[in-house]
Amino acid sequence: MHRLAMMFAVLAAAGSVSSAAPPAPTPGRYTAEQAAHGAQVYAQACVMCHKQDLGGDFDTPPLVGRFARNWADSNLASLADDLHRTMPQFAPGSLNAQDNAAVLAYILQANGEPAGTQPLPSDPAALARMPFKP
Amino acid sequence: MPMSFDSPFDRRRLLGHSLAAGGLVSLSGCVSGAGGPAMASRIIGAAPSLAPMRASVDRITDIKVCLRPFRPQGPRLDTEMLGDTLVIHNYGHGGSGWSLSWGSAEVAVGKAAAALPDRLAVVGCGIIGLTSAVMAQRAGMQVTIYTKEVFSRTRSVRANGSWTPDSRIALTAPAGEAFGALWERMARFSWKSFRSYLGLPGNPVDFADNYRLSDEPFTAREEEEAPPPGKGSYASTGMPQDSSEFASYGERIADITPGHEVFASGSTPFAAPYVRRSSNMFFNFSTYGHYLMQEFLENGGKIEIREFHEPGELAQLKEKVVINCPGYAARDLWRDSKLIPVRGQTAWLIPQAEVHYGIYTNNVSALSKADGLMIQGFNGLGDMEGVGDSSELPDRAESEAAVEVIRKAFMGFKFG
Numbered sequence: 001m002h003r004l005a006m007m008f009a010v011l012a013a014a015g016s017v018s019s020a021a022p023p024a025p026t027p028g029r030y031t032a033e034q035a036a037h038g039a040q041v042y043a044q045a046c047v048m049c050h051k052q053d054l055g056g057d058f059d060t061p062p063l064v065g066r067f068a069r070n071w072a073d074s075n076l077a078s079l080a081d082d083l084h085r086t087m088p089q090f091a092p093g094s095l096n097a098q099d100n101a102a103v104l105a106y107i108l109q110a111n112g113e114p115a116g117t118q119p120l121p122s123d124p125a126a127l128a129r130m131p132f133k134p
Numbered sequence: 135m136p137m138s139f140d141s142p143f144d145r146r147r148l149l150g151h152s153l154a155a156g157g158l159v160s161l162s163g164c165v166s167g168a169g170g171p172a173m174a175s176r177i178i179g180a181a182p183s184l185a186p187m188r189a190s191v192d193r194i195t196d197i198k199v200c201l202r203p204f205r206p207q208g209p210r211l212d213t214e215m216l217g218d219t220l221v222i223h224n225y226g227h228g229g230s231g232w233s234l235s236w237g238s239a240e241v242a243v244g245k246a247a248a249a250l251p252d253r254l255a256v257v258g259c260g261i262i263g264l265t266s267a268v269m270a271q272r273a274g275m276q277v278t279i280y281t282k283e284v285f286s287r288t289r290s291v292r293a294n295g296s297w298t299p300d301s302r303i304a305l306t307a308p309a310g311e312a313f314g315a316l317w318e319r320m321a322r323f324s325w326k327s328f329r330s331y332l333g334l335p336g337n338p339v340d341f342a343d344n345y346r347l348s349d350e351p352f353t354a355r356e357e358e359e360a361p362p363p364g365k366g367s368y369a370s371t372g373m374p375q376d377s378s379e380f381a382s383y384g385e386r387i388a389d390i391t392p393g394h395e396v397f398a399s400g401s402t403p404f405a406a407p408y409v410r411r412s413s414n415m416f417f418n419f420s421t422y423g424h425y426l427m428q429e430f431l432e433n434g435g436k437i438e439i440r441e442f443h444e445p446g447e448l449a450q451l452k453e454k455v456v457i458n459c460p461g462y463a464a465r466d467l468w469r470d471s472k473l474i475p476v477r478g479q480t481a482w483l484i485p486q487a488e489v490h491y492g493i494y495t496n497n498v499s500a501l502s503k504a505d506g507l508m509i510q511g512f513n514g515l516g517d518m519e520g521v522g523d524s525s526e527l528p529d530r531a532e533s534e535a536a537v538e539v540i541r542k543a544f545m546g547f548k549f550g
Contacts, residue, residue, distance in 0.1 A: 048527055058287065059198075059526065070282065070441040078443050086466040090525035 028116025029076075029130060030105030035115060038106030041099045045088045054110045068111050068133070076120075077127035080104055097122040178395050181402035181409070185488040186547045187500055187507055189540035193483040195506060197528040200292035202476040203462040204228040204521070206368050208304035208313045208381075210470070211241055217449040220249050222457045224262055225464045226473055229301030232293060232417055235261045236327035237320025239269040242457045247273050255280055255453035257442065260290035263459035264426050270457070271433040278453060279430075282441040285423045289461055294480055294510060296501070297415035299324065302476055302517055304381040305368050318386040325390055328415065336421030337504060343413050347406035347495040347543060352396055373474065377516035405546030406495065414492070418504040442467055477520035481533035482506035498539040511536030 042050075049060045056062035071079055084100045086092050095103065101122040109115065113134070121127060205226035213222045224242040227234055243266060246254055252275065256267040259281035267277045285291065299321040304313060331339040346352075361367075361376035368374045384391065394412035402409040442448065445468055448456050458464075465473040485506050492501035497512045511532060513519055 059292065061282070071443070074443050082443060082466065085469075090523075090527070092524070 027118070028114045029118070029134065030101075030108055030113075030115060030120035031117065032115040034102050034105040034119045035109040037099075038102035038104070038109075041095065041103050042106055045091075045095065046103065049089065054107070063107050064110050067107075071132040074132050075128050076104065076130040076132060077124045079132060080122070080127050081124065178397060178401075181397055183549075184403050184491060185486070186403075186544045186549070187489055187493070187502065187540060188486060189483065189500065189507065189509065189537050189544065191534045191537050193507075194481050194530075194533060194537065195484055196482040197479065197530060197533050198292040198482065199477065199479045199526045199528050200289050201462045201524060201526060202229045202293075202302055202478060202520075203231070203464065204302050204474045204476045205470075205472050206305040206308040206374065206474070207472060208309040208317070209234070209238060210464070211238065211245075213245055216446060218454060219449040219451065220246075220455045221445075221448060222246050222455070223464075224266055224457050224459045225258075225461055226470070227262065228303045228476065229294075229478075230299050230303040231290065231461070232261050232295055233297050233299035233301075234303070234317075234320045234324055235265040236269070237323035238262060239266040240323050241316070241320065242266055243269045243273050246270060246275070246455050246457055249455050251453070251455040252276060253278070253453045253455075255448075255451050255456040256459060257281070257448065257456060258288075258459035258461060258463070259283065259285050259437065260288035260459065260461050261285075262290075262461065263457075264423070264430065266457045266459055267435060268426055268430050268433075271430065271435060276434060277430070278436040278438055280438050280440045280442070280451065282439065284437065284439075285427060286420075291419045291423070292480075294478065294501075294508065295417040295419055295503070297325075297328075297417075299387070300381065300383045302380060303383075305374055305379045306381040307379070308368060309381050313381070314383050314386065317381075317383045321383070321387050322390075325387070328417075331422065331425065334421075334425065336424070337418055338422035338425050339415060339417055340504075341413050341415050342491050342501065343411050344492040344494060344501070345402070345404065346394075346410045346412070347404055347493060348408040348410075349406060351399075351408050352410055373522055374518065377518050380517040403548040404493075404543065406543065416501065416503065420505050474522060475520075475524035477523035477525060479510065479529060479532060481509045481537055483509065483537070493540070493543060495543045496539050498536045500540045509533065509536050509540055511539070 042054075046063075050056050050063050051060075054063040055065070061067065080100060083104060084093060084095060084097075088094065101120050105120045108120070203226050205228070209226040209228075210223040213220060215221070222242050222245045224238055227238065239262070247270075254270045254275040254277050256263050256270070256277060256279045259267075259279050263279060263281065264285055267279050270277050281288075300317065303317065328339045332341075361378055365375045367376070368379055374380065392413040394410050397409040397411065399407050448458070458468075460467055462473065462475065464470045465475075483506055485504065486502050489502035489507065492499060494500075497514050498509065499512075500507060500509045502508075
């Protein structure tokens with residue numbers, strides 16, 4: 001139930017009910033520009049396996065849906081580290097810190113998190129203070 | 135989620151098991167050390183009538199890519215404590231995971247049982263994890279499998295699934311001499327375990343004849359070529375550089391390894407002038423997985439879908455003894471940099487129940503399995519094929535070329 005409640009909160013934050021009630025202060029943790037850059041990196045390094053809609057396929061795990069459940073109890077430092085060490089599968093570790101953070105921003109966006117004014121940091125200590133689901 | 139992915143026709147097997155001199159009955163020269171009977175290569179004149187394989191690219195239903203979890207030191211079977219949790223590792227079986235699954239599970243479960251747990255966790259639901267879980271139940275434990283995927287979506291079922299117990303299992307030098315004895319124990323234990331699945335409905339484990347086709351007579355012994363000087367080795371580069379570095383233990387089980395027969399020229403349905411037949415055990419993924427899963431669930435086994443991101447998370451499980459079977463994912467989860475990916479790709483064509491054999495010709499193997507006609511091409515690199523390649527993207531052109539080789543092998547095929 002807790003997870004479901006969080007999911008509804010995120011969906012609400014994503015804008016589907018934005019016209020209702022006074023806007024809650026939900027400062028996004030990445031910028032739209034960062035996510036846009038992440039989309040470009042994704043198109044170069046990730047899309048061939050994880051697909052255009054980030055849904056993966058039979059052999060490749062999705063980066064939305066089940067993905068959110070898998071990472072719900074983790075923080076962004078762990079996810080950023082995993083992304084950097086293990087992806088892309090054919091050349092792990094080949095994304096620089098900036099691109100890695102941008103892809104992470106793109107994934108957060110795809111999982112319903114709104115953009116904000118501050119870019120997602122690449123500093124592990126800062127990321128460690130950020131749960132996957134804010 | 136390790137796998138067996140390799141053709142039973144690889145070069146070292148030929149070296150170990152073939153010494154058929156043209157026109158003469160001869161004995162293999164490499165099998166004397168095992169204490170078993172040497173394998174005869176007989177010349178025979180009568181070939182059975184066979185149904186042809188219908189190999190054409192439009193019959194491809196699936197292309198699977200898998201990464202064998204290869205460790206030069208051999209599979210990881212050691213233990214470690216994470217807080218108050220005992221972790222027994224069981225991963226890194228290269229191209230021998232299917233083949234060694236029972237023997238390796240027996241080793242891991244033995245270590246777990248010594249800690250006297252009532253409840254056990256298994257991480258991973260590939261062939262090593264699922265087999266370990268069933269083995270632990272047979273030893274009296276209550277088992278929960280924690281996995282991010284159920285069996286049918288693990289890397290294990292992207293494998294070849296043939297009995298290839300020493301395929302990319304280790305490098306000779308880093309594994310050390312002692313590993314040979316452990317390997318033999320695991321291989322023999324597995325062999326006997328698989329026998330109990332023979333003849334069951336759906337043929338979870340089966341044997342098939344394999345025909346090797348050649349334009350040249352099988353006269354010369356296929357020697358391992360010496361590596362060119364200056365190429366380096368695993369010791370000097372951190373990666374294997376030549377097939378000759380890979381361990382070969384097949385002679386240890388020569389007494390349970392079928393030999394082969396050479397057909398008199400022109401006496402088979404194949405147009406190829408020279409044909410040799412051997413037999414090999416293989417695994418039908420769907421039925422075999424079904425039997426394993428059924429036994430696991432009937433004995434009260436539980437499966438919890440969960441993805442681990444840090445090794446320390448294992449210590450949070452309620453079970454305090456864990457058998458760790460992540461397969462290739464150990465490279466990511468356990469930061470096991472010794473784990474080397476070895477890519478392999480198979481094409482799967484529409485199943486042909488009327489075909490019950492395999493062929494090998496021009497570096498391509500085809501084997502009719504319950505879930506499809508499996509076709510796999512090789513580049514002639516021996517054990518170095520795919521080493522260090524971690525791309526899991528299917529290469530359709532590669533598969534189409536392999537299918538085309540098999541299609542041509544059936545041109546001029548004699549029916550009935």
